[in-house]
Amino acid sequence: MKLKGKVAIITGGARGQGAAEAELFAQEGASVIIGDILDDEGKKVEQKIIDEGGSANYVRLDVRNDKDWDKAVKLAVKKYGKVDILVNNAAILTLSTIEQTTKEEWDRVMDINMWGIVLGTKAVLPEMRKAGGGSIVNISSLSAMIAQPWAAAYHASKGAVRIHTKEAALEFATDNIRVNSVHPGAIDTDMIRDAYGIERVSKYLEIIPLGRMGQSEDVAKGVLFLASDDSSYITGIELPIDGGILIK
Numbered sequence: 001m002k003l004k005g006k007v008a009i010i011t012g013g014a015r016g017q018g019a020a021e022a023e024l025f026a027q028e029g030a031s032v033i034i035g036d037i038l039d040d041e042g043k044k045v046e047q048k049i050i051d052e053g054g055s056a057n058y059v060r061l062d063v064r065n066d067k068d069w070d071k072a073v074k075l076a077v078k079k080y081g082k083v084d085i086l087v088n089n090a091a092i093l094t095l096s097t098i099e100q101t102t103k104e105e106w107d108r109v110m111d112i113n114m115w116g117i118v119l120g121t122k123a124v125l126p127e128m129r130k131a132g133g134g135s136i137v138n139i140s141s142l143s144a145m146i147a148q149p150w151a152a153a154y155h156a157s158k159g160a161v162r163i164h165t166k167e168a169a170l171e172f173a174t175d176n177i178r179v180n181s182v183h184p185g186a187i188d189t190d191m192i193r194d195a196y197g198i199e200r201v202s203k204y205l206e207i208i209p210l211g212r213m214g215q216s217e218d219v220a221k222g223v224l225f226l227a228s229d230d231s232s233y234i235t236g237i238e239l240p241i242d243g244g245i246l247i248k
């Protein structure tokens with residue numbers, strides 16, 4: 001068990017990659033706080049983990065809201081005494097060119113995808129320092145490394161997460177808090193199905209060297225590595241999980 005005795009907060013844990021990470025972390029021995037704004041889905045993930053013998057609590061956590069963060073961290077400490085791991089996974093994807101992008105859309109994407117990560121990091125720092133260290137995994141995207149001409153705000157937000165992660169890794173290195181980013185490619189979840197439709201999603205197959213869409217579990221395994229002590233000497237890196245898209 002790679003996370004035995006560890007306590008993890010995972011945002012956007014009600015579905016998709018966040019839910020897969022919550023389930024895998026619990027199987028690896030972690031107690032998991034699942035934060036999201038989708039209460040019904042979040043409670044289902046919580047129940048599934050408990051039914052399988054793991055330890056999980058769903059909490060309503062809008063990553064833009066510092067009071068929600070306070071509540072989530074307090075819940076972790078009350079139930080399990082500490083916070084070792086934070087996975088900043090929650091995000092939204094909107095499809096707009098630069099000319100189509102309004103200030104309202106820009107601010108909404110940045111608030112959730114980037115400011116939410118800053119708020120989460122601030123919220124867990126005191127507990128990680130008390131625990132003598134920790135691991136923060138920020139879910140960025142391949143969209144921080146290669147561009148598509150129709151997701152202006154999303155690309156900017158994920159690019160910001162990429163460099164923010166390195167800045168944070170430097171700031172907190174002396175606290176023994178590691179901060180790394182994960183860059184998923186085309187992962188088969190509601191996010192891209194809703195945004196693109198299944199027909200367009202299947203076209204991705206042509207550009208993926210491994211010849212298949214990624215599954216949430218593929219990403220969860222990489223996140224587990226960065227969250228666990230297996231990566232104890234790794235901080236500030238970016239881990240693409242993309243079936244090889246970046247090679248081309």
Ligand SMILES: NC(=O)c1ccc[n+]([C@@H]2O[C@H](COP(=O)([O-])OP(=O)(O)OC[C@H]3O[C@@H](n4cnc5c(N)ncnc54)[C@H](O)[C@@H]3O)[C@@H](O)[C@H]2O)c1
Binds near residue numbers: 112189
């Ligand atoms: N699916 C892909 O192909 C892909 C590719 C690259 C990066 N990513 C990134 O992976 C992460 C997970 O995405 P996914 O594919 O599982 O998508 P998803 O839409 O299934 O999951 C995102 C989750 O975040 C939650 N969320 C949205 N706004 C929130 C808020 N304000 N507060 C709390 N939770 C909120 C949603 O309710 C949802 O449960 C995201 O950061 C996404 O940008 C996804």
